[in-house]
Amino acid sequence: MSKVTLAEAPPGVEGAGFFATTLDKAIGLARANSLWPLPFATSCCGIEFMATMGSTYDLARFGAERPSFSPRQADMLLVMGTIAKKMAPVLRQVYTQMAEPRWVIAVGACASSGGIFDTYSVLQGIDEIIPVDVYVPGCPPRPEAILDGVLKLQDIVKNESLNRRNTPEYKALLEKYGIQTDNG
């Protein structure tokens, strides 16, 4: 018996020698299980992310084997730690450099809402400058919580329609943040 667990197949029609499902589901399955994370670690939560990537918790089990430090080749932006206003434009630039489809997880209280740092120099949550898909609470969150956030994102990715990134709603969302859209 192999110890490798296979991903659960999406609902579809199965017969002798064939399996039919929708293209959305098949691509969603592939995307969800090979998310390439871009760790944007600024402070304490980054240290917990180090533990998440390390041997004890091992994020690679969920298909995020390759941390991509280049935004061009990443699917999942993990923002970990306080984002100061000085850092905000850098974060936005990293986000715009990512290719579609792209997802964002705000890890920790600071990235989600500014956390305990309600000060003149700290951005009160990264959702002021980029759209966020999953928020992970905690200051810092435990590695299990970060893993849970990634699993939640996988659910979103699995069920996302292929056409979503071309819809006017999505374009309007990005325009709300002042981000240029190039597709469609």
Place this chain on the structure above:
Amino acid sequence: MDKLDNQGIWTYLQEKFGERVGIIGEPHGLLTISTSKDDIIELLSFLKDDEKLQFIYLTDITAVHYPKQQKAFAVVYHVHNLYRNVRLRVKVFLEGETPTTPTATTIWNGANWMERETYDFFGVVFEGHPDLRRILNMDDLDVFPMRKEYPLEDPNRVDKKDFYFGR
């Protein structure tokens, strides 16, 4: 050499500087003296180079804002004699909207960023500093945030209604 205690340091400095240094006290055993901005560099170099004192190590430079005083800013230097383990605190009181004092980078290289930080937070201008720019805050910030009159929270926030916080 005899033991270097606070009383000894103070008498020794009095002999050398006379009226130009003043004593503030010894809170928790740490001798605190004050001087003026005209004498600070001479005093610091004397503290560092004198064979008896040997305060060779600059621990810290920072500032304090006392808006109610006429001399509203105090620049505080902590120096340390590593040979005999004696610490000393030197204060310089400054006045004006843009207080100025000469730079200590001529004595210690390490004073560079400490002075930039003090400038960034309090707007104390260190004359002769090689590169006096903001260091921690954004370049386009137009105030000195650690002064007491500026609030902690971002005054431009719109989502925080006082109503919800009972104030």
Place this chain on the structure above:
Amino acid sequence: MSKSISKITHNNPVFYDNDPQDELITLNIGPTHPATHGVFQNVCQIDGERIVSGVSTIGYIHRAFEKIAEHRPFYQITPLTDRLNYCSSPINNMGWHMTVEKLLNIEIPKRVQYMRVIVMELARIADHIICNGILGVDTGAFSGFLYVMQEREFIYEIFEEICGARLTTNIGRIGGFERDFNEVAFRKIKEFIKRYPPVLEEFEELFVRNRIFIERTSGVAAVTPEQALSYSWSGPILRATGVDYDVRVVDPYCSYEEFDFEVPVGTSGDVYDRFMVRNAEMWQSLRIIGQALEKIEKEPQGIFHADVPEFYLPPKEQVYNNMEALIYHFKIVMGEWETPKSEVYHAVEGANGELGFYLIHDGGRTPYRLHFRRPSFVNYQMFAPMSSGMLISDAIINMSSLNVIAGELDA
């Protein structure tokens, strides 16, 4: 105050301008470059692989700790100190408690002091594990990092037993600890000092006589004691240059004078020496923890805080059931106790160097001014000047060996 988010700043670095044929390239490393392990920006002018001049920009996670501290009572500042050097939060917590205790003239029982020593030395080991492990990764050896990371997880388990948190621990109260170490915590600490030495030995075997590691690090970024002192360096990187300045020895706090340990020093101040000093310090920390455990055995059991009800927050169950405790709780939280008007500077030996707290108190509920003397901030300013003439790859390992923690750097 500034209206909104800043634009990407183009600070105008002061560059070496003797470049008539425009041969030098400007390279921007950071603020999110993976090699910098944090948010540091260095704009370098390079000639091939060699850095001609560089300028560091910091402040990318400036969170205004000192301003917040002016608006918080003493016991609420402890969580802020956690987030200074988050790799060794307990040292910061203890340093802050000791500063306030010095201000209030609180005498701490011996047993509590030894407990604090244990917590601080565990934190020091955890911090050095990260620094030396990452230095290994940067020189191309990932395995050492993975070996010691497991032990760091074990230290975090001990912290969880003591206070419930892993990283930002918020251990202790002003006057002692919030609760006694439980059985499991003591068992795990004892287990740790048995299981860690073989791992550390194996880790040292991987690096100490490894030719690749020696050639990458030996002689790289060597610093003389005079330079180091002039830049106010402290901590392991100062001791690597040969200066035996350790706050635990020259200015003992928490009964460190009763412990028998050595201060390891280097000779050349290069990256290799810094690595060796940190390793040797981990051995010394293990010795200190062992001695502290022995000393705790001899002290009366069950004491975990000083008898200062005016400043030590009473346990919650007493607050709910006991009138006196409720009054004390209320008065502490509302800041109604007389506190002395004074100023105090207290320094502890943090994992990166002298961590100082300069507290000015005017008798109010909150500090009038609190300044953190942050070792990372002071140590890092030499990085750009010392990088000129260095290869880019050497500058990267130099940066890892300085162990600059962004939270402590930017406050």
